[in-house]
Amino acid sequence: MTEKRTMHPLLKWFYRLGAPAWFYPFAGKLLPWLGGLFLLLLVPGLYLGLWHAPADYQQGDSFRIMYVHVPAAWLSMFVYFAMAVSAVIALVWRVRMAEIMIISSAPIGAGFALIALVSGALWGKPMWGAWWVWDARLTSELILLFIYLGIIALYNAIDERRSAGRAMSLLTLVGVVNLPIIHYSVVWWNTLHQGATVSKFDTPSIHIDMLIPLLLMAAAFKVFYGWAMLLKMRAHLLEQDLHCGWVKERIFNAQKMPRKNSTGRVANQGHKHE
Amino acid sequence: MSEFLNMGGYAFYVWSAFGFSTLVMTILLIQPLLQHAQAWREAEALHDHDGERR
Numbered sequence: 001m002t003e004k005r006t007m008h009p010l011l012k013w014f015y016r017l018g019a020p021a022w023f024y025p026f027a028g029k030l031l032p033w034l035g036g037l038f039l040l041l042l043v044p045g046l047y048l049g050l051w052h053a054p055a056d057y058q059q060g061d062s063f064r065i066m067y068v069h070v071p072a073a074w075l076s077m078f079v080y081f082a083m084a085v086s087a088v089i090a091l092v093w094r095v096r097m098a099e100i101m102i103i104s105s106a107p108i109g110a111g112f113a114l115i116a117l118v119s120g121a122l123w124g125k126p127m128w129g130a131w132w133v134w135d136a137r138l139t140s141e142l143i144l145l146f147i148y149l150g151i152i153a154l155y156n157a158i159d160e161r162r163s164a165g166r167a168m169s170l171l172t173l174v175g176v177v178n179l180p181i182i183h184y185s186v187v188w189w190n191t192l193h194q195g196a197t198v199s200k201f202d203t204p205s206i207h208i209d210m211l212i213p214l215l216l217m218a219a220a221f222k223v224f225y226g227w228a229m230l231l232k233m234r235a236h237l238l239e240q241d242l243h244c245g246w247v248k249e250r251i252f253n254a255q256k257m258p259r260k261n262s263t264g265r266v267a268n269q270g271h272k273h274e
Numbered sequence: 275m276s277e278f279l280n281m282g283g284y285a286f287y288v289w290s291a292f293g294f295s296t297l298v299m300t301i302l303l304i305q306p307l308l309q310h311a312q313a314w315r316e317a318e319a320l321h322d323h324d325g326e327r328r
Contacts, residue, residue, distance in 0.1 A: 050292075051278065061282035068295040107305075111298045119291040126287050228302045235310035242317050251314075251321045 019097055020237045021246035027230040034227035038220055045216030053210050063210075065123040070198075071218040073116035075225060076144060077179055079109035083151075084176045087169035099165030100240075102172055103155050104232035108225055110148035116141055128192055136185035137193035140178060147175040161240055 049067035056063035083102045090098035120138065121131040132138065151168055158164035186195045197206045198214070206214070241247050281288040 055282055060284060062284040062287055064281065064288050065291045068291055072295065104306075108302055111302050115295045115298050118294050122287045122291045122294075126284055224299065224302075228299075228306065231303065231306035231310070235306045235313060238310060238317060239313040242313065242320055247317050248321045251317050255318075255322075 020241055020244070021249075023097060024234055024237055024246070024250070027234050031227065031230055034223055034230065038223045038227055041216050041220035041223060045213050045220050047213075048209075049213030049217060053213055054207075056210075059127060062123060062126050065119050067213055067217045069116060069119040069123060070214060071221040072112045072119065073141065074218055075221045076109055076113040076116050076141070077182060078222065079105050079112065079225060080144065080148075080172075080175070080179060083109065083172050084179075087172040090165060090169040091173070096162065096165065099162070099169060100233050100236050101229070102168060103152070103165070104229050104236055105225075106148050106151045106155075107232070108228050110145055110152070112221070112225075113141060113145040113148060117145065124192075133192055135191045135193055136189035137182065137191055140182040140185050144175075144178055144182060147171075147178060151175070 045067070050064055053064070055061045083105050086098045086101045086105075089095050090102065117138070120141075124133070125131050151171055154171055155164045155168045158167055185191065186193050198211065238247060279285060279289075
């Protein structure tokens with residue numbers, strides 16, 4: 001323990017350099033499990049939500065849009081919160097992996113903010129009679145989408161990856177003020193958007209047959225985030241570390257191994273090396 | 275079945291919302307895969323036959 005604390009800076013540097021060599025295959029092993037878990041939650045969520053749950057007494061079947069709208073909106077905020085935690089780690093301890101996590105999460109957050117806005121418009125039109133209103137909840141969610149796009153643009157505008165990572169982390173932290181604004185927008189302002197129905201702890205004002213698929217879809221979307229994020233992190237790591245030893249080693253190992261669809265000749269070559 | 279697809283008259287709104295979500299989520303999976311494949315090809319070109327030439 002004390003050995004580690006007084007670690008030589010060079011050792012520390014090696015330690016950091018070693019991290020992707022461990023992280024990349026670890027993430028690769030997690031991917032199929034996350035994909036499977038996503039489907040395992042998604043399929044019953046869709047079945048119960050689209051088919052089994054009764055139609056709403058006021059909104060008819062249009063309320064089923066909720067099963068993508070609400071989980072997407074929740075996730076768009078959850079992703080930002082995770083990025084903000086990562087930004088603190090990136091800024092305080094200068095961890096590169098935390099920066100990679102932020103830039104890999106931003107497009108996912110943007111995607112789900114977009115899903116929330118578009119599905120909201122498709123729900124608003126038949127229920128409110130308008131695709132869009134400049135309402136506190138809708139506007140603050142739109143700002144969240146712009147913050148995500150700003151984070152991606154800033155990271156890509158700076159050539160040196162670590163400087164880009166620091167600037168991006170700072171911007172991520174500044175943008176955190178928008179999260180409570182989104183959450184409390186339906187309380188602080190008079191708004192067309194309906195208030196919370198699930199996070200009221202005393203009595204959720206939603207029927208259990210409607211609530212269960214909502215929770216399944218919300219869980220499925222959270223798992224999807226982990227899945228898509230690891231895919232993106234692996235792509236970024238490989239792209240940024242092209243010249244690094246761990247990439248060279250992975251390429252070397254992949255070429256050494258006989259491929260599944262290879263001809264007998266290639267397989268024999270692999271055997272000859274032994 | 276057709277009653278299910280009709281969604282009580284809200285078919286356009288409901289299926290557009292689910293279709294758009296499917297589209298975005300598919301892109302969020304496919305794009306990193308393409309980016310990874312591209313980086314992998316570059317890495318292969320960079321390190322190919324590295325050991326043999328020396």
